[in-house]
Amino acid sequence: MADLTPTPDRPGLHVSKPSPNTPATGSAVCHCGATATATGDNQVKALVDGYTNNHGPAHNRAGR
Numbered sequence: 001m002a003d004l005t006p007t008p009d010r011p012g013l014h015v016s017k018p019s020p021n022t023p024a025t026g027s028a029v030c031h032c033g034a035t036a037t038a039t040g041d042n043q044v045k046a047l048v049d050g051y052t053n054n055h056g057p058a059h060n061r062a063g064r
Helices: 041-054 057-062
Strands: 012-016 025-029 035-039
Touching: 012 041, 025 041, 035 041, 041 057
Parallel strands: none
Antiparallel strands: 012 025, 025 035
């Protein structure tokens, strides 16, 4: 399987939760240069919400 971790050359959001008994992990890289990582289900949900609202797709909606 390909490495799906976002990088400055391939910005995006990646979330992993291999099983119900392990904590989720996430990483995000935006084309604006912002980066973030999170571990734990609640923290990863906050990462996804923040990325969606303030980076990635939000930049396209704002025309930036």
